[in-house]
């Protein structure tokens with residue numbers, strides 16, 4: 486099955502990360518590119534997670550997960566080395582209308598993490614539907630080399646044009662032409 490590639494606004498969403506090891510750290514550092522409204526529950530916490538949580542002022546609870554902990558969260562990421570806990574929290578998430586992502590099996594997940602490039606207003610996300618995270622990572626590296634360093638400036642110019650010119654056919658054609666011309670300058 487493929488996953489619908491939505492770009493979520495996390496501004497007022499409360500995120501819970503369960504787990505404090507190697508994989509939890511990767512997920513945390515990626516989440517922090519988009520929100521810092523993150524709480525963490527974990528039995529143990531790596532020194533990297535401790536340091537990052539302190540720096541970002543996150544709410545950290547060092548203890549085992551207990552039933553009901555997700556009640557006040559919109560999104561939960563379960564990055565523990567315990568598949569049955571992942572399955573339990575996934576089941577529980579359905580009752581609380583909470584989106585759940587578990588790191589060990591796509592059976593227990595509403596969404597997965599993609600590999601992504603984030604440069605100013607540009608976000609490119611890549612998924613292999615779980616078939617090969619390693620390839621997703623390599624594709625990211627490949628595409629990263631194609632993106633020029635002035636992309637943020639170009640996007641700002643386009644944003645201003647879209648905000649100031651009246652909507653309509655003329656604006657659509659002009660914006661399309663500008664986007665095409667901008668990309669023609671890339672070496673290929």
Ligand SMILES: C[C@@]1(CC(=O)O)c2cc3[nH]c(cc4nc(cc5[nH]c(cc(n2)[C@H]1CCC(=O)O)[C@@](C)(CC(=O)O)[C@@H]5CCC(=O)O)C(CC(=O)O)=C4CCC(=O)O)c(CCC(=O)O)c3CC(=O)O
Pocket residue numbers: 511512515586587588589590591596597598599600601611612613614615616617618619620621622625
């Ligand atoms: C389903 C998914 C669920 C999810 O995590 O959301 C998932 C699951 C699993 N990953 C595993 C292994 C690895 N994961 C990575 C890396 C990343 N994994 C990420 C996402 C996803 N991983 C989701 C699917 C994404 C898609 O659609 O492709 C990335 C893209 C994003 C991120 O982590 O934020 C990030 C790269 C970020 C970047 O750098 O750009 C590497 C490579 C490395 O670490 O260098 C390896 C080793 C090589 C390999 O296995 O390919 C294992 C087996 C563990 C084991 O064998 O013990 C499972 C579980 C299983 O498959 O059973």
Ligand SMILES: NC(=O)C1=CN([C@@H]2O[C@H](COP(=O)(O)OP(=O)(O)OC[C@H]3O[C@@H](n4cnc5c(N)ncnc54)[C@H](O)[C@@H]3O)[C@@H](O)[C@H]2O)C=CC1
Pocket residue numbers: 503504505506507508509526527528529530531548549550564565566567570587588589618
């Ligand atoms: N999705 C992905 O990208 C990847 C997933 N994995 C999977 O991720 C899982 C976690 O791997 P690591 O982070 O390397 O393990 P780890 O051993 O470094 O971390 C596990 C964490 O879970 C916490 N934990 C365990 N039971 C808990 C409980 N009942 N309540 C609260 N916290 C609890 C531990 O305290 C620890 O912080 C593994 O099962 C592995 O197969 C591994 C690689 C990549």
